[in-house]
Amino acid sequence: MPVLEEGESVGMVVLSRSLADVTRQAKEVSGSEVALFVTGPVEDSQVSATRQLQAWNGQLLALTSEEQSLIPLQQAADTVCVA
Structure with a gap:
């Protein structure tokens, strides 16, 4: 967010x-499970092998309720081929 003084930018605030x-x-807001899946290589990734879905050429960077959500996502990746 820019900080303006007399109409000119004099700085920035980053949250x-x-x-x-x-x-x-x-x-919490949606009442649904949430995942962030990124395709392609991710530099310096520390994502565990179980969160890497090779069939979809990507990895799950964020996943709520991993104990419930991960296995169905792995199965879907192995079943549904993405071209």
Whole structure:
């Protein structure tokens, strides 16, 4: 967000939140499970092998209720081929 003084930009304010907080809040607001899936290579990724869905060429960076959501997503990736 820019900081203006007499109509000119004199600085900037940056606010941030962790991805985990945003994911949890999205789940609370929607009442649904939430996942962030990124395709292609991700530099310096520390995502566990179980969250890498090779069939879809990507990885789950965020996932709510992993114990309930991960297995169905893995099965879907193995069943549904994405071209």
